[in-house]
Amino acid sequence: xxxxxxxxxxxxxxxxxxxxxxxxxxxxxxxxxxxxxxxxxxxxxxxxxxxxxxxxxxxxxxxxxxxxxxxxxxxxxxxxxxxxxxxxxxxxxxxxxxxxxxxxxxxxxxxxxxxxxxxxxxxxxxxxxxxxxxxxxxxxxxxxxxxxxxxxxxxxxxxxxxxxxxxxxxxxxxxxxxxxxxxxxxxxxxxxxxxxxxxxxxxxxxxxxxxxxxxxxxxxxxxxxxxxxxxxxxxxxxxxxxxxxxxxxxxxxxxxxxxxxxxxxxxxxxxxxxxxxxxxxxxxxxxxxxxxxxxxxxxxxxxxxxxxxxxxxxxxxxxxxxxxxxxxxxxxxxxxxxxxxxxxxxxxxxxxxxxxxxxxxxxxxxxxxxxxxxxxxx
Amino acid sequence: xxxxxxxxxxxxxxxxxxxxxxxxxxxxxxxxxxxxxxxxxxxxxxxxxxxxxxxxxxxxxxxxxxxxxxxxxxxxxxxxxxxxxxxxxxxxxxxxxxxxxxxxxxxxxxxxxxxxxxxxxxxxxxxxxxxxxxxxxxxxxxxxxxxxxxxxxxxxxxxxxxxxxxxxxxxxxxxxxxxxxxxxxxxxxxxxxxxxxxxxxxxxxxxxxxxxxxxxxxxxxxxxxxxxxxxxxxxxxxxxxxxxxxxxxxxxxxxxxxxxxxxxxxxxxxxxxxxxxxxxxxxxxxxxxxxxxxxxxxxxxxxxxxxxxxxxxxxxxxxxxxxxxxxxxxxxxxxxxxxxxxxxxxxxxxxxxxxxxxxxxxxxxxxxxxxxxxxxxx
Ligand SMILES: CC(C)[C@H](C(=O)O)[C@@H](O)C(=O)O
Ligand SMILES: CC(C)[C@H](C(=O)O)[C@@H](O)C(=O)O
Numbered sequence: 001x002x003x004x005x006x007x008x009x010x011x012x013x014x015x016x017x018x019x020x021x022x023x024x025x026x027x028x029x030x031x032x033x034x035x036x037x038x039x040x041x042x043x044x045x046x047x048x049x050x051x052x053x054x055x056x057x058x059x060x061x062x063x064x065x066x067x068x069x070x071x072x073x074x075x076x077x078x079x080x081x082x083x084x085x086x087x088x089x090x091x092x093x094x095x096x097x098x099x100x101x102x103x104x105x106x107x108x109x110x111x112x113x114x115x116x117x118x119x120x121x122x123x124x125x126x127x128x129x130x131x132x133x134x135x136x137x138x139x140x141x142x143x144x145x146x147x148x149x150x151x152x153x154x155x156x157x158x159x160x161x162x163x164x165x166x167x168x169x170x171x172x173x174x175x176x177x178x179x180x181x182x183x184x185x186x187x188x189x190x191x192x193x194x195x196x197x198x199x200x201x202x203x204x205x206x207x208x209x210x211x212x213x214x215x216x217x218x219x220x221x222x223x224x225x226x227x228x229x230x231x232x233x234x235x236x237x238x239x240x241x242x243x244x245x246x247x248x249x250x251x252x253x254x255x256x257x258x259x260x261x262x263x264x265x266x267x268x269x270x271x272x273x274x275x276x277x278x279x280x281x282x283x284x285x286x287x288x289x290x291x292x293x294x295x296x297x298x299x300x301x302x303x304x305x306x307x308x309x310x311x312x313x314x315x316x317x318x319x320x321x322x323x324x325x326x327x328x329x330x331x332x333x334x335x336x337x338x339x340x341x342x343x344x345x346x347x348x349x350x351x352x353x354x355x356x357x358x359x360x361x362x363x364x365x366x367x368x369x370x371x372x373x374x375x376x377x378x
Numbered sequence: 379x380x381x382x383x384x385x386x387x388x389x390x391x392x393x394x395x396x397x398x399x400x401x402x403x404x405x406x407x408x409x410x411x412x413x414x415x416x417x418x419x420x421x422x423x424x425x426x427x428x429x430x431x432x433x434x435x436x437x438x439x440x441x442x443x444x445x446x447x448x449x450x451x452x453x454x455x456x457x458x459x460x461x462x463x464x465x466x467x468x469x470x471x472x473x474x475x476x477x478x479x480x481x482x483x484x485x486x487x488x489x490x491x492x493x494x495x496x497x498x499x500x501x502x503x504x505x506x507x508x509x510x511x512x513x514x515x516x517x518x519x520x521x522x523x524x525x526x527x528x529x530x531x532x533x534x535x536x537x538x539x540x541x542x543x544x545x546x547x548x549x550x551x552x553x554x555x556x557x558x559x560x561x562x563x564x565x566x567x568x569x570x571x572x573x574x575x576x577x578x579x580x581x582x583x584x585x586x587x588x589x590x591x592x593x594x595x596x597x598x599x600x601x602x603x604x605x606x607x608x609x610x611x612x613x614x615x616x617x618x619x620x621x622x623x624x625x626x627x628x629x630x631x632x633x634x635x636x637x638x639x640x641x642x643x644x645x646x647x648x649x650x651x652x653x654x655x656x657x658x659x660x661x662x663x664x665x666x667x668x669x670x671x672x673x674x675x676x677x678x679x680x681x682x683x684x685x686x687x688x689x690x691x692x693x694x695x696x697x698x699x700x701x702x703x704x705x706x707x708x709x710x711x712x713x714x715x716x717x718x719x720x721x722x723x724x725x726x727x728x729x730x731x732x733x734x735x736x737x738x739x740x741x742x743x744x745x746x747x748x749x750x751x752x753x754x755x756x
Contacts, residue, residue, distance in 0.1 A: 089574050120613045125498045141540060142575055149544070149581040156544045158581035162519060163537035166527070194627070196467050197520055203527040203536035230635040231643075234612055235498045249572070253631055257608040 003037040004325055007068040009045040009061065012081075012088070013298025014308035015074020021310035021367030022072060022317050028371050029321065029330050032378040036327070045095070046076025046088040047298075056081075056091025062098055065291075070324040071099075072316065073293035078300040097138050101272035101291055102168070103175040104135040104251065105319070108258045111267055111311065111335075114344035118263030118357055121234070129237045129261055132187070133244045134176040135251025137272055139168045140200070142248045164200045164247065169207035174276040176245035177216040182279050188220040188242035192229045192250055204247060226250045233257050255295075264356040265296040266309025269316035277323040285326035292316035292324075302355070306363050309354040311338055314370055330378065337373040341366065381415040382703055385446040387423040387439065390459075390466070391676025392686035393452025399688035399745030400450060400695050406749050407699065407708050410756040414705070423473070424454030424466040425676075434459075434469025440476055443669075448702040449477075450694065451671035456678045475516050479650035479669055480546070481553040482513040482629065483697070486636045489645055489689070489713075492722035496641030496735055499612070507615045507639055510565070511622045512554040513629025515650055517546045518578070520626045542578045542625065547585035552654040554623035555594040560657050566598040566620035570607045570628055582625060604628045611635050633673075642734040643674040644687025647694035655701040663704035670694035670702075680733070684741050687732040689716055692748055708756065715751040719744065 006026065010016035023040065030038040043061040050056050056076070065071050077088040095101075109130040110116060119126040144161030147154075173191075180187040191208045193201035205223055212221045224232070226246070232239050233254065246254060259268055275288040294312025302308055318334040321327035343349020352366055353359025384404065388394035401418065408416040421439040422430050430436075434454070443449050455466040473479075487508040488494060497504040522539030525532075551569075558565040569586045571579035583601055590599045602610070604624070610617050611632065624632060637646055653666040672690030680686060696712040699705035721727020730744055731737025 087574070093575070120499055120503045122498060122500055144537065146577040148577045149584070154543075157541055158577040159522065159539050159541035160576045160578050161537050161539055163535055165532075165535040167534070194630075196465070197471070198538045199524040199526045199536040200538050206527070227630045227634040230608070230631045231638045234635060235638040250631075252572075252605045253608045253628075256605040257612060257635060260609045260613040 001035055001037055002325065003039070004069040005039045005041070005067065006320070007064045007071045008040055008042045009071060010042065010074040011045055011076040011298065012047040012078050013075055013300045013303040015076065015298055017303070017306065017308050017363050018294060018310040018313040019072060019074040021363060022313040024367050024371050025314050025317050025334060025374065028374050028378070029327070032330070045073070046091060047078050047081040049091065050081055050086055050088065054086070056086060056088045057094050062095070065095070065099060069287065070289065070320045071291040072313070072320065073291055074313065075294070075296065075298035078298050093142065095291070096272060097143065099289070099291065100138070100274040102136060102138045103172055103273040103276070104137040104255070105175075105179065105271040105273060106133040106135070106255045106259065106268065106295060107131070108133065108262055108268060110262050111315070112339050112342035112344075112347070112349065114342065114347060114349070114351065115263045115267070115357070119261055121237070121261055125235075125237065126261055128241070130241050131244055131258070132179055133251060133255040133258055134172065134179060135255055136168065136172045136247045138248075139164055140248035162198065162200045162247070162249070164203055166203065166207050169204050170211050171276065172245065173208045173211040174215070175273065176243045177212060177219055178276045178278060180219055180243045186219055188222070190240050190242060190244045191221065191223050192226050192244060192246035192254065193223065194226050195223070196225060200247070208245070226254070229254060230257060233261075237261060259295055264309060266294070266312055266354065266356045267315070268295045268312050269319050270295050271316070271319040271323055273323060287326060288323050290320065290324045292320045307355045308363050309356050310363050310366050311342070314338060314367070333374055333377040336377055337370045340373050341369050379413055379415055380703065381417070382447040383417045383419070383445065384698070385442050385449045386418055386420045387449060388420065388452040389423055389454040389676065390425040390456050391453055391678045391681040393454065393676055395681070395684065395686050395741050396672060396688040396691040397450060397452040399741060400691040402745050402749050403692050403695050403712060403752065406752050406756070407705070410708070423451070424469060425456050425459040427469065428459055428464055428466065432464070434464060434466045435472050440473065443473070443477060447665065448667065448698045449669040450691070450698065451669055452691065453672070453674065453676035456676050471520065473669070474650060475521065477667070477669065478516070478652040480514060480516045481550055481651040481654070482515040482633070483557065483649040483651060484511040484513070484633045484637065484646065484673060485509075486511065486640055486646060488640050489693070490717050490720035490722075490725070490727065492720065492725060492727070492729065493641045493645070493735070497639055499615070499639055503615065504639055506619070508619050509622055509636070510557055511629060511633040511636055512550065512557060513633055514546065514550045514625045517542055518626035540576065540578045540625070540627070542581055544581065544585050547582050548589050549654065550623065551586045551589040552593070553651065554621045555590060555597055556654045556656060558597055558621045564597055566600070568618050568620060568622045569599065569601050570604050570622060570624035570632065571601065572604050573601070574603060578625070586623070604632070607632060608635060615639060637673055642687060644672070644690055644732065644734045645693070646673045646690050647697050648673050649694070649697040649701055651701060657706075665704060666701050668698065668702045670698045685733045686741050687734050688741050688744050689720070692716060692745070711752055711755040714755055715748045718751050719747050
């Protein structure tokens with residue numbers, strides 16, 4: 001029996017609503033085979049943890065996460081805690097660091113071609129976009145030494161440090177390479193930096209090149225400058241199809257830019273990993289600890305109404321099965337169920353549309369339909 | 379008589395071709411009134427300067443720029459010099475620093491609504507986009523202390539510093555505010571940072587807020603996080619209409635991202651200023667030294683064919699007249715002439731389209747037609 005412990009941290013705003021639907025999916029997977037056992041437990045994190053414990057990341061939550069095989073997060077933050085001294089994002093950054101989640105994975109593609117109409121890009125530009133952003137998550141400007149204004153020396157200045165070591169760049173390159181190898185043929189790897197200006201980017205480019213050349217010689221690799229990549233993502237995004245790998249700050253910007261292409265933030269999942277995943281139906285599968293979450297925020301304006309799109313969270317469960325549990329078949333089944341729920345009637349799908357996609361289908365209805373389809377596929 | 383000295387640095391690739399058309403426009407302005415005298419002289423810069431002088435920025439060129447009232451640049455760089463020890467961009471960064479060009483101004487809007495079809499964004503999303511990016515140009519990660527890999531201490535690491543002082547942020551805020559005041563009613567100011575993570579961004583946000591509140595209390599100001607701004611630029615760019623002001627690295631990324639909205643890089647001008655401009659037809663006009671250039675690169679693939687789009691360079695001349703010479707009427711006339719050259723026949727325009735816009739009109743023909751229309755407007 002494969003037994004896994006999953007910590008749920010629903011968080012704030014619409015977090016609990018979307019996590020509830022993902023839990024239905026997890027339960028279906030659990031019931032689908034006597035060989036699979038998923039144990040779920042919930043913990044406070046973010047704004048709700050500030051309210052309940054005075055700390056966005058209580059020790060008990062951190063401990064539970066460390067003992068789990070995977071974590072599923074809803075969303076954190078909201079205007080209530082936005083200005084306080086203790087802010088939810090401090091908890092988020094600490095959680096990433098404490099759990100060693102150095103690789104943030106964000107696929108961006110059209111779950112169903114029927115969603116092309118929802119993209120801000122012309123359909124001819126958006127059609128066929130299919131890439132995975134791999135962002136280094138616990139290095140660079142986010143965690144380098146910094147100095148606030150007001151402190152000595154130079155009280156009139158503030159600074160942050162973008163620092164990378166060879167080892168940090170090697171390990172994120174390996175994640176990108178492993179992701180590239182999850183398809184046949186493997187995806188191309190596009191490394192993004194600003195090597196014409198920054199020392200850290202020159203190290204980045206050199207180490208990415210060496211690591212791929214030595215350890216993954218069959219993979220295709222190219223380099224783009226970050227400004228140029230920001231343009232290409234809008235003007236000709238298919239050019240970056242494959243795996244996009246970059247440092248923390250550039251990845252924050254580019255992965256958000258990329259995320260609006262598929263029409264709604266509500267559709268997109270993410271994984272933050274503490275290792276390089278191996279193709280999960282491979283014989284040599286090694287579980288990789290990860291935190292999984294939809295990319296959207298807590299959306300306080302629609303919280304509690306039951307109209308949030310749970311698909312990003314449900315697809316995050318698919319990533320969890322793939323990278324942390326080695327359940328590739330089940331992961332594919334979830335992705336297939338989502339596609340059928342979204343496909344147009346013409347395509348033989350249910351054409352379900354939550355508010356973000358211009359429809360009025362409710363959060364629970366999406367969960368229910370996905371679960372129904374999933375059961376027929378397992 | 380208003381007499382101005384303009385240094386031309388045509389540079390590499392298509393640079394000389396587009397500058398030649400801008401020179402025709404400058405000559406028309408010079409002849410249009412006995413009160414205006416423009417003296418032009420050309421100097422080597424970039425790749426061609428590496429070839430001729432072994433230095434992308436020869437002392438003679440720098441000296442000429444320092445003695446000029448304004449500089450017009452074509453484009454620099456190309457594969458020939460891309461990998462060498464002496465690279466064109468080193469000259470560019472040195473030129474910016476030596477001339478004190480701390481404010482990079484990049485308007486992004488549709489020169490003619492007939493170009494909406496060329497935008498990668500859906501027409502409903504792109505229509506009415508009209509903003510000016512103001513990027514801090516000689517601070518932050520570009521000019522902070524850095525350490526290359528291989529040097530002590532920590533030979534396995536490399537780092538760059540994102541540093542800002544109160545005074546640096548004050549002066550760029552004033553530029554943004556002055557630009558906002560060039561329209562009636564004034565434009566909104568959108569300041570972009572990453573204040574939820576970076577110390578330099580917290581300083582940035584504080585100083586921008588204080589400067590606007592104290593010195594420009596009537597202006598509308600809001601703050602966006604850089605990741606969120608990168609999304610909005612694609613999903614709902616009109617939301618950022620007005621002036622977007624940000625630090626060097628974020629500005630490099632966001633202004634390039636924004637620049638693909640109007641359909642072709644060939645259309646867009648830029649100004650890099652050494653001061654805060656005052657509305658140029660105001661009685662209190664004070665000339666502001668500036669370097670003006672189209673935002674496109676040297677495009678070696680089409681160099682020498684006479685098919686490059688010279689409009690970005692011609693519109694850069696309009697910005698020169700506005701910010702450096704106080705010739706607002708003439709600046710508007712150039713912009714009007716360009717609009718007429720681009721407008722569809724239906725709209726009463728000439729509908730001229732170079733290759734980048736899907737047509738086959740040649741570089742020289744654009745120059746000739748713009749000059750002809752301009753003469754009727756002066
Ligand atoms: C909330 C913030 C600190 C965070 C980040 O910048 O990493 C967020 O934007 C993200 O991308 O997860
Ligand atoms: C060539 C490069 C150093 C430069 C920059 O990053 O500033 C360019 O991208 C620009 O925006 O002018």
